[in-house]
Amino acid sequence: MNVQTTFTQRVGISLPIVQAGMAGVTTPEMVAAAANSGALGTIGGGYLSPNALQTQIRQVKSRTDRPFAVNLFIPQDNAPHVPDLTPLREILNPIRHRLGLDPLPEAVPEPPSFEEQMEVVFDEAVPVFSFTFGIPTPAVMDACSKQGIATIGTATTVEEAIEIERAGASAVVVQGAEAGGHRGTFLPYAEQPLIGTFALIPQVADAISIPVIAAGGIMDGRGLAAALALGAAGVQMGTAFLASPESGAHPLYQKRVKEGVETDTQMTRAYSGKPARGIRTRFMEALSTQNTTIAPYPMQHYLTQDIRKRAADLGMTDYMSMWAGQGLRLATDRSVAEIIVDVMQEAQQVLRSLSNL
Numbered sequence: 001m002n003v004q005t006t007f008t009q010r011v012g013i014s015l016p017i018v019q020a021g022m023a024g025v026t027t028p029e030m031v032a033a034a035a036n037s038g039a040l041g042t043i044g045g046g047y048l049s050p051n052a053l054q055t056q057i058r059q060v061k062s063r064t065d066r067p068f069a070v071n072l073f074i075p076q077d078n079a080p081h082v083p084d085l086t087p088l089r090e091i092l093n094p095i096r097h098r099l100g101l102d103p104l105p106e107a108v109p110e111p112p113s114f115e116e117q118m119e120v121v122f123d124e125a126v127p128v129f130s131f132t133f134g135i136p137t138p139a140v141m142d143a144c145s146k147q148g149i150a151t152i153g154t155a156t157t158v159e160e161a162i163e164i165e166r167a168g169a170s171a172v173v174v175q176g177a178e179a180g181g182h183r184g185t186f187l188p189y190a191e192q193p194l195i196g197t198f199a200l201i202p203q204v205a206d207a208i209s210i211p212v213i214a215a216g217g218i219m220d221g222r223g224l225a226a227a228l229a230l231g232a233a234g235v236q237m238g239t240a241f242l243a244s245p246e247s248g249a250h251p252l253y254q255k256r257v258k259e260g261v262e263t264d265t266q267m268t269r270a271y272s273g274k275p276a277r278g279i280r281t282r283f284m285e286a287l288s289t290q291n292t293t294i295a296p297y298p299m300q301h302y303l304t305q306d307i308r309k310r311a312a313d314l315g316m317t318d319y320m321s322m323w324a325g326q327g328l329r330l331a332t333d334r335s336v337a338e339i340i341v342d343v344m345q346e347a348q349q350v351l352r353s354l355s356n357l
Helices: 006-011 027-037 048-062 087-097 116-123 140-147 158-166 197-207 221-229 253-260 283-286 298-314 336-354
Strands: 017-019 041-044 069-073 128-132 150-155 169-175 214-215 234-237 264-269 276-279
Touching: 006 158, 006 169, 017 027, 017 041, 027 041, 027 069, 027 336, 048 069, 048 116, 069 234, 087 283, 087 298, 116 140, 140 150, 150 158, 150 214, 158 169, 158 197, 169 197, 197 214, 197 221, 221 234, 221 336, 234 253, 264 283
Parallel strands: 017 234, 041 069, 069 128, 128 150, 150 169, 169 214, 214 234
Antiparallel strands: 264 276
């Protein structure tokens, strides 16, 4: 099967599908399976140390000779202000005690060095580099261009998509409010923009000339066909792959995805300090009225990391982060390859039926 668009031609793949780089969930098996199926597999590398990132890249290379991507988080321009963590400790320490953890330590870990992560991307000659939470410096973009690395940014508004195009990106993912995981918003707004995927696609497509990849609530061939009809050159899918055998998601997380419905997710800052959509949990509800005590990203991520890990070890989903989009009813436990084949076949059937109207 080979379906070419401006996006597939630009990155050298045969199908207009991107497997989302879901940090902590994507595995080399998932990325390679997507790539071998003709889609663009993506390593979710945002939280990986340079050594761990290099290991995953090499594991993917050992499983496929087709193009794949690494997705990284753009560091914030300014280090977050360190707030008074006393109120947050008063909320988190009882939860930590319940899970058998010591009280919250004083020191907060530092995130991996973006510069060192990029050195790995360059050294390993990764074919595609995708980025979230901002735009890399001109030096990084120029280095990617010189090395022949295609670049894909993440936008949640038309204005952000225009900035990504100006920076020289090869394509842009337009992330609708339906999407699971962290919001990629990086320009300042009075409130977090939550524009739906199918409202955003045509507005971005009219505003920029680089390929648009639609993300958010797209789970099957009907979503792909609709996105293409609105001006997208491809789609990015994440929640659709969460319950696949290749997924690194905890088995109970996968069970919640397969049993979930469209009303089961909500936006939260509880786990990381940044707005993200996930399956509703007791932890999210406990912090929902405590927004003033939540630490900024990425501090909150590291302050809650032990809780999430211990909860996963104990099988207590109430305290796990289970990122997912609004298309939960359409999730299955089929393999990555089967999902991609089904999406393409259904999209072609839909487009043929529409052409006969």
